[in-house]
Amino acid sequence: xxxxQLVVLFTSAALIIIGLYAAIFVDNIIKKIIGISFIEExxxxxxxxxxxxxxxxxxxxxxGMDTSWFAAxxxxxxxxxxxxxxxxxxxxxxxxxxxxVMVLYRRYGTLSTKVMxxxxxxxxxxxE
Amino acid sequence: MNELIPLxxxxxxxxxxxxxxxxxxxxxxxxxxxxxxxxxxxIPLASNYGLHYFGGYAPIMxxxxxxxxxxxxxxxxxxxxxxxxxxxxxxxxxxxxxYLNKYKEVSGPYLxxxxxxxxxxxxxxxxxxxxxxxxxxxxxxxxxVGIVAASSIDYSYEMALKxxxxxxxxxxxxxxxxxxxxxxxxxxxxTDIAAAVHNGLVNVTSPVFLMSLxxxxxxxxxxxxxxxxxxxxxxxxxxxxxxGAALLQSFTVISMISIVLIMFRIYSSLPIFExxxxxxxxxxxxxxxxxALTQTDFRRMIGFLAVGELGFIGxxxxxxxxxxxxxxxxxxLNEIMITALLFIGFGAIVNATNEVDTRKLGGLLxxxxxxxxxxxxxxxxxxxxxxxxxxxxxxMLVQASLSCGxxxxxxxxxxxxxxxxxxxxxxxxxxxxxxxxxDLEVEGKEVPRxxxxxxxxLLIIIILLGLFPDAVTSGISNFVGGIL
Amino acid sequence: xxxxxxxxxxxISAILxxxxxxxxxxxxxxxxxxxxxAVLFQILLAPDVALTQAVVSAVIIxxxxxxxxKKTQREDS
Numbered sequence: 001x002x003x004x005q006l007v008v009l010f011t012s013a014a015l016i017i018i019g020l021y022a023a024i025f026v027d028n029i030i031k032k033i034i035g036i037s038f039i040e041e042x043x044x045x046x047x048x049x050x051x052x053x054x055x056x057x058x059x060x061x062x063x064g065m066d067t068s069w070f071a072a073x074x075x076x077x078x079x080x081x082x083x084x085x086x087x088x089x090x091x092x093x094x095x096x097x098x099x100x101v102m103v104l105y106r107r108y109g110t111l112s113t114k115v116m117x118x119x120x121x122x123x124x125x126x127x128e
Numbered sequence: 129m130n131e132l133i134p135l136x137x138x139x140x141x142x143x144x145x146x147x148x149x150x151x152x153x154x155x156x157x158x159x160x161x162x163x164x165x166x167x168x169x170x171i172p173l174a175s176n177y178g179l180h181y182f183g184g185y186a187p188i189m190x191x192x193x194x195x196x197x198x199x200x201x202x203x204x205x206x207x208x209x210x211x212x213x214x215x216x217x218x219x220x221x222x223x224x225x226x227y228l229n230k231y232k233e234v235s236g237p238y239l240x241x242x243x244x245x246x247x248x249x250x251x252x253x254x255x256x257x258x259x260x261x262x263x264x265x266x267x268x269x270x271x272x273v274g275i276v277a278a279s280s281i282d283y284s285y286e287m288a289l290k291x292x293x294x295x296x297x298x299x300x301x302x303x304x305x306x307x308x309x310x311x312x313x314x315x316x317x318x319t320d321i322a323a324a325v326h327n328g329l330v331n332v333t334s335p336v337f338l339m340s341l342x343x344x345x346x347x348x349x350x351x352x353x354x355x356x357x358x359x360x361x362x363x364x365x366x367x368x369x370x371x372g373a374a375l376l377q378s379f380t381v382i383s384m385i386s387i388v389l390i391m392f393r394i395y396s397s398l399p400i401f402e403x404x405x406x407x408x409x410x411x412x413x414x415x416x417x418x419x420a421l422t423q424t425d426f427r428r429m430i431g432f433l434a435v436g437e438l439g440f441i442g443x444x445x446x447x448x449x450x451x452x453x454x455x456x457x458x459x460x461l462n463e464i465m466i467t468a469l470l471f472i473g474f475g476a477i478v479n480a481t482n483e484v485d486t487r488k489l490g491g492l493l494x495x496x497x498x499x500x501x502x503x504x505x506x507x508x509x510x511x512x513x514x515x516x517x518x519x520x521x522x523x524m525l526v527q528a529s530l531s532c533g534x535x536x537x538x539x540x541x542x543x544x545x546x547x548x549x550x551x552x553x554x555x556x557x558x559x560x561x562x563x564x565x566x567d568l569e570v571e572g573k574e575v576p577r578x579x580x581x582x583x584x585x586l587l588i589i590i591i592l593l594g595l596f597p598d599a600v601t602s603g604i605s606n607f608v609g610g611i612l
Numbered sequence: 613x614x615x616x617x618x619x620x621x622x623x624i625s626a627i628l629x630x631x632x633x634x635x636x637x638x639x640x641x642x643x644x645x646x647x648x649x650a651v652l653f654q655i656l657l658a659p660d661v662a663l664t665q666a667v668v669s670a671v672i673i674x675x676x677x678x679x680x681x682k683k684t685q686r687e688d689s
Contacts, residue, residue: 007615008652014623015645016304022630023297028688030635030680034642036296037673038626041649043300044665047307052656059657075657079310082259083661086303089266091668091676093296096270098680100277100289105684107285117290 002054009049015042029111033097040090044083051079132175133205134182136213137251139167140220144243151236158228161239165224168217168246172210179204195327198317202256206610207603208457209253212382215461219378219468220246222582223371226472229578230371238278242375245271249379252386258306259316261390265302265351268379269295275372276364284367291364294357295350302347308340309394322393332397341395345404348391352384353435354412354442358419362431370475373427374468377434384438385460388445392453393611402446409442410540417547425484426474426555433548434467437510443541444525447532450612454605455524461600462509462517462593469506469586473499476575476583477559483568486555491564499575500560502583507556509590511549517593524601615655621648633688635681643674 015038022035052075059077061070101111108116143164151157181187185200224242228234248268255261269292277288310316312334313324324330330337353361361380365373388405395401416436423429441463444456476499483489493500509516512523522545529537564570593600622645629641646669653662 004615004655007619008656011619011622011652015626016300018623018626018630020297023293026630028635030677030684031630031638031688032293034629034638034677036293036300037642037669038645039297039300040303041646041669043303043307044661045649045652046304047310048653048656048658048661050307050311051658056657058659060659076314078314078316079307080658080661082310082316083658084664085259085263087661087664087668089263090296090300091672093266093270093292094673095676096273097289097292097296098676100273100285100292102680102683104285104289111684111688117286 002052004054005049005052008045008052012042012045012049015039015045027113029101029113029116030098032113033094033101036097037090037094040086044086044090047079047083047086051076130176130178130180130205132171133178133180133203133254136171136175136254137247139164139171140243140247140250144240144247147243148236148240151234151239154233157236157239158234161224161234161243162228164243165221168220169214170217172205172213172217175205175210177206177210195323196320197315198256198320201260202317202319203254204256205254206607208607211461211600211603212253212385212464213250215464216246216249216378216382218585219375219464222468222472222585223375226371226576226578226582229576235278237274241271241274241278242372245275245375245379249382249386252383256318257316258309258318258321258390261386262299262303262306265347265383265387266299268351268383269299272364272376272379275376276368279367279369279372281367281369287360287363287367291360294360298347298350301343302350305340305343305345305347308336308343312336312340318390318393325394325397338398338400341391341398341401344387344391348384348387349408351380351387352438352442353380354408354438355415358412358415358432358435362419362428362435365431365434365471366425366427370427370471370478373431373475374471377467377471378464380434381438381441381460381464385441385445385457388442389611392445396448396612402448405442405446406537409439409446410537411439412436412442413439413540413544417544417551420551421547421554424486426486426559427471427478427484429486429551429555430467430470430474433470433510433551434463436544436548437463437467439544440522440525440541443537444528447528447534447537449528449532450605450608451524452528452532453608453612454601455521455528457604457608458597458601459518459521459525462521462590465586465590465593466506466510466518469583469590470503470510472579472582472586473503473506476579479579480573480575481568481570486558488565488568489559490562490568491560492570493560494564495570496575498580499583500556502580502587503560504556505587506583506590507552508549509594511552512545513549515591515594517590517597520594520597615652618648618652618655621645622652635686635688636678638688639674639677639681642677643670646670646673 019035019038056073056075059074180203181200183200188197248264251264273288273292312330313321413436416432420429420432441456441460444452509518512519526538625641625644629638632638650662650666
């Protein structure tokens with residue numbers, strides 16, 4: 001395993017851990033969402049690192065390349081295709097979450113999760 | 129006609145996009161949605177069994193190693209997929225029928241979400257590709273959040289945001305699990321991965337393989353609402369509109385069985401896999417029923433009972449023999465219909481009284497006798513009273529756990545069914561039978577005809593499946609024999 | 613050598629984004645981290661993914677977060 005791959009794997013692990021910490025322990029809802037986007041980025045980075053080949057070439061067949069040489073040296077393109085889909089899904093999920101936050105801010109006037117997402121059954125009892 | 133297989137996903141997906149684009153034209157939208165909804169259960173029944181390769185890339189045989197590779201995204205369509213897709217299509221049709229009848233001005237985005245969810249679960253059932261399943265798992269989560277947020281019930285936005293935050297923690301974790309599998313085998317096709325595992329190309333005791341099991345299992349727990357996600361799952365059922373909740377629970381059941389069947393094909397050689405499934409199923413059964421007993425909001429009560437019923441499906445699949453898995457899948461089919469019936473029926477009561485607290489209700493049998501009797505039969509089917517369909521599947525589960533050598537599990541299953549019966553009858557008594565409280569004002573509102581029609585259709589299927597279970601179980605048993 | 617620099621940029625800007633008091637600065641720092649990940653994709657021989665990541669993570673997501681911050685409040689209290 002090349003050291004590039006090791007560095008990338010370490011980065012992705014760090015991103016996932018930072019993101020999980022933010023998503024679970026930070027109170028501000030927008031920072032929670034930023035943390036979630038870090039988790040997604042870490043997972044994407046991990047999957048791209050699978051397809052890397054040390055000393056290889058970009059998996060695009062240019063005119064004039066020998067096919068067997070290309071097959072032996074190109075990186076594995078399947079994970080790259082998967083990550084393309086996953087990046088777009090992550091962005092759309094984030095947009096929906098931010099829209100919900102904007103609606104809820106109008107009702108509560110704060111971004112604190114403790115106020116906004118308190119146990120709804122208790123809120124109903126409180127209203128009675 | 130194998131060409132119909134991709135159409136099962138394409139038709140609802142295209143309908144969703146067209147409806148949301150042309151939602152200005154109210155009448156055309158209504159007619160179009162109705163026509164598409166009728167087509168949904170018909171397409172799978174008219175289609176032939178078979179495989180569909182997207183792009184026409186047929187499997188390649190490697191001459192050196194004699195291993196088959198699947199380069200295309202593959203859809204496999206067998207009896208199991210046919211019966212479940214037809215059932216979801218029927219349920220979507222009923223829900224859209226209720227929705228179109230209830231509102232004069234239909235909302236395009238809401239119909240978009242309903243069709244999108246149906247397309248997503250259909251693709252999850254059909255696909256043989258683990259990343260394809262993950263993509264539709266995400267789309268399904270978005271559709272579920274939208275259906276919850278679109279309801280007019282208080283605190284639905286909060287519940288939707290909570291579900292979404294948990295979901296967007298759960299789905300990258302599942303993606304990581306898929307990444308580990310991809311790193312081990314170099315493929316995302318389930319047939320290829322299973323072949324690699326069973327031919328010994330992958331070391332099944334390696335920590336990477338176990339880690340991928342743990343990560344995908346976490347995603348499965350989130351998708352199916354087993355503990356520790358049972359509270360949020362029953363919460364989103366209670367915050368959605370009743371007909372939306374009827375569809376949401378069918379999405380949950382189908383995503384649960386489609387993911388667990390994929391996991392079963394890959395990980396069945398690991399003994400810890402089956403232990404994990406049985407453990408979480410038992411936890412779901414016990415927690416679901418005991419939390420349902422303490423609820424005063426009857427929508428929440430049905431939500432917890434639905435989570436408890438999911439445990440029975442997991443129990444059947446976790447036992448791992450052909451008979452047990454057949455029983456679990458048959459239970460899944462029954463639960464889709466029974467819980468949908470209960471949600472629609474209780475939704476009719478909410479419509480008529482605007483009250484969800486069982487302590488403030490009573491004496492409704494005099495006002496809504498048809499709904500009351502249908503709900504009673506539905507609840508009995510859920511608890512497993514003969515000769516309804518819930519009885520047949522639970523009997524099969526008890527027999528399966530006895531023949532596997534776990535009499536404790538069969539005793540537990542019987543006890544949970546009895547507790548389900550107690551919970552349901554307690555709520556039914558409080559709502560329908562006891563004298564009406566003085567401060568309850570029952571307006572002279574009629575229950576919508578469309579709701580009665582939908583409940584009637586579901587009830588007929590429940591009774592027919594209870595009388596002739598062999599029509600379904602023999603086909604499912606053949607399918608299970610193929611994957612074991 | 614470049615990967616080490618990128619790794620430090622990604623991790624430090626991620627941590628800084630989470631400890632900012634000003635949410636607008638946090639949004640911009642998220643863009644920094646996303647852009648560095650895009651360069652890392654290029655090093656990993658995936659130029660197509662790098663292009664998408666550069667557009668989505670370095671531009672679209674920070675803009676979305678900044679819009680949400682503008683509609684809500686800027687301080688993390």
